[in-house]
Amino acid sequence: MLHPHRRTVLGGLILGGAALAGAGRAAAGPAAPVVRVDDPRLAAIVDPEAGLATLYAEGRWCEGPCWAPALGGLVFSDVKADRILVLGPGPAPGRPATVRAPAHNANGNTLDGQGRLVTCEHRGRRVVRREADGGLTVLADAYDGRKLNSPNDAVLGPDGAIWFTDPVYGITEPEEGIQAEPEQAARRVYRIPEPGRVEAMTDVLDQPNGLAFAPDGRTLYVSESGASLNPEGGRAILAFPVEDGRLGRHRVLAELEAGVPDGLKVDARGHVFAACIDGVRIYHPDGTPLGRIATPVTAANMAFGAKGRLYIAASHAIHAIDLKA
Ligand code: MG
Numbered sequence: 001m002l003h004p005h006r007r008t009v010l011g012g013l014i015l016g017g018a019a020l021a022g023a024g025r026a027a028a029g030p031a032a033p034v035v036r037v038d039d040p041r042l043a044a045i046v047d048p049e050a051g052l053a054t055l056y057a058e059g060r061w062c063e064g065p066c067w068a069p070a071l072g073g074l075v076f077s078d079v080k081a082d083r084i085l086v087l088g089p090g091p092a093p094g095r096p097a098t099v100r101a102p103a104h105n106a107n108g109n110t111l112d113g114q115g116r117l118v119t120c121e122h123r124g125r126r127v128v129r130r131e132a133d134g135g136l137t138v139l140a141d142a143y144d145g146r147k148l149n150s151p152n153d154a155v156l157g158p159d160g161a162i163w164f165t166d167p168v169y170g171i172t173e174p175e176e177g178i179q180a181e182p183e184q185a186a187r188r189v190y191r192i193p194e195p196g197r198v199e200a201m202t203d204v205l206d207q208p209n210g211l212a213f214a215p216d217g218r219t220l221y222v223s224e225s226g227a228s229l230n231p232e233g234g235r236a237i238l239a240f241p242v243e244d245g246r247l248g249r250h251r252v253l254a255e256l257e258a259g260v261p262d263g264l265k266v267d268a269r270g271h272v273f274a275a276c277i278d279g280v281r282i283y284h285p286d287g288t289p290l291g292r293i294a295t296p297v298t299a300a301n302m303a304f305g306a307k308g309r310l311y312i313a314a315s316h317a318i319h320a321i322d323l324k325a
Contacts, residue, residue: 033048033049034050034051034052034279034293034294034295034321035047035048035049035050035291035292035293035294036279036291036292036293036294037290037291038289038290038291038292039284039288039289039290039291041284041290042282042290042291044324045267045271045282045290045323045324046282046291046293046310046321046322046323046324047322047324050321050322050323051321052293052294052295052312052319052320052321053091053319053320053321054317054318054319055074055087055093055311055317055318055319055320056085056087056093056096056317056318057316057317057318058316059076059078059081059313059315059316059317059318060078060079060080060081060175060316061078061079061080061081061175061176061300061315061316062076062077062078062079062300062313062314062315062316062317062318063076063077063078063079063107063108063263063300063301063313064076064077064079064084064106064107064108064109064119064120064153064263064301064313065109065301065302065303065311065312065313065318066109066110066111066117066303067303067304067305067306067311068086068109068111068115068117069089069306070115071086071099071117072086072088072089072097073086073087073088073089073093074086074087074089074093074303074305074311074318075099075109075117076109076303076311076313076318077103077106077107077108077109077119079105079106079107079122079175079176080105080175080176082101082102082103082104082105082106082123083098083099083100083101083102083103083106084098084099084100084101084103084106084109084119085097085098085099086098086099087318089305089306099117099130100130103119103121104121104122104123104124104126105121105122105123105124105170105176105177106119106120106121106122107119107120107121107122107150107151107152107153107170107176108120108151108152108153108154108164108210108263108301109154110153110154110155110156110162111156112129112156112162113156113160116129116130116131116132117129117130118130118139118154118156118162119154120150120151120152120153120154120164121150121151121170122150122151122152122169122170122171122176122177123170123177123178124141125141125147125148125149125150125151125170125171125177126138126139126140126141126148126151127139127140127141127151127154127162127164127192129195137195138195138196139162139192139195139196140162140164140190140192140195140196140198142198143166143184143188143190143198143200144184146183146184147183147184148166148184149166149167149168149170149171149182149183149184149187150166150167150168150169150170150171150176150177151164151165151166151170152164152165152166152167152169152170152208152209152210153165153209153210153211153263153301154211155211155212155213157191157213157217157220158213158216158217158242159191159193159217159245161191161192161193162191162192163189163190163191163192163201163211163220164189164190164191164192164211165187165188165189165190165205165208165209165210165211165222166184166187166188166189166190166208167187167207167208167209167225167226168182168187168207169207186203187203187205187206187207187208187226188200188201188202188203188205188208189201189202189205189208189211189220189222189247201246201247202222202240202247202250204238204250205222205224205226205238206224206226206227207224207225207226208222208223208224208225209222209223209224209225209260209261209262209263210222210223210261210262210263210264210265210274210275210301211223211264212264212265212266212272213242213266214266214270214285215266215268215269215270216270217242218241218242219239219240219241219242219285220239220240220242220247221237221238221239221240221253221264221266221272222237222238222240222250222264223237223238223260223261223262223263223264223274224236224237224238224260224261225260225261225262226260235255235256235259235260235261236252236253236254236255236256236261237252237253237254237256237261237264237272237274237283238250238251238252238253239251239252239253252287253272253283253285253287254272254274254281254283254287254289256276256277258277258278259276259277259278259298260276260277261274261275261276261281262274262275262276262299262300262301263275263299263300263301263302263313265302265303265304267304267323270285271283271284271285271290272284272285273302273310275298275299275300275301275302275312275313275314276292276298276299277298277299278292278294278295278298278299279292279293279294279295279299279312279314280292280293280295280299280302280310280312293310293312293321295312295314295319296314296317297314297315297316297317298314298315299312299313299314300313300314300315301313304323305320307322308322308323308324308325309321309322309323310322310323
């Protein structure tokens with residue numbers, strides 16, 4: 001089901017966003033474009049004619065994509081299927097291999113400063129690092145003597161520390177962990193300056209979720225995916241100034257009119273990519289919406305890969321689209 005007007009850069013199944021045909025079924029008529037332009041500056045980020053490839057479509061709830069060449073390509077979690085998989089690096093990656101199963105309902109993944117995989121576990125209520133021999137080192141499982149809620153997503157900070165969010169989804173959603181009462185009085189953003197040491201960075205969010213730093217390390221973006229306790233911050237992407245290793249007072253980068261923001265990534269020029277109900281929304285660092293890469297169903301998270309490729313985890317599927325260099 002190739003559409004002749006659409007340049008096929010990637011292997012796999014090329015989809016029009018709104019015209020999801022499903023694997024093996026032909027779309028009726030020309031596919032709708034997956035790139036929706038709100039601002040002409042989007043064309044410098046992604047070709048408005050770019051197609052979306054589906055590399056994998058057998059997950060239950062794919063999350064935490066992370067470009068990890070040392071582990072074989074694109075690592076991602078399937079939270080509900082309780083495993084971590086890896087897709088090969090090529091345009092036709094084939095069947096994913098298993099990195100870890102069971103995986104404590106793993107969610108977000110990132111690499112630390114030495115390229116080691118760091119994983120947030122719902123069921124384990126901890127953040128772990130995978131060592132070269134496959135063993136796990138616990139980086140964080142408690143704060144102030146009490147269990148974490150359910151670490152959701154993590155990022156390597158400009159300070160070399162792992163920063164992570166700790167909403168309660170992994171102890172409230174039946175298929176995503178084990179039900180439990182939270183021991184923490186808040187859902188915070190934390191940082192891990194060294195294994196076993198956990199510092200609280202902010203507690204103003206109701207359900208902090210995705211997080212990413214600006215290229216200069218002076219802004220931390222965090223998705224608020226709950227109904228915020230903070231009247232400014234419900235269903236929004238917040239931007240915190242990072243000052244001397246602390247977070248200053250936030251501003252609202254963007255508010256969503258529908259759905260909730262989940263994973264966040266920032267490109268080398270500072271554009272903010274947010275996984276949302278209708279795909280990946282792309283914002284200028286001043287908050288101007290530039291446009292969107294539509295996904296067939298809710299997008300959960302993203303990863304930048306090699307050669308300008310953006311990988312998108314969206315429900316049961318992993319998609320890819322080529323960005324401009
Ligand atoms: Mg998340």
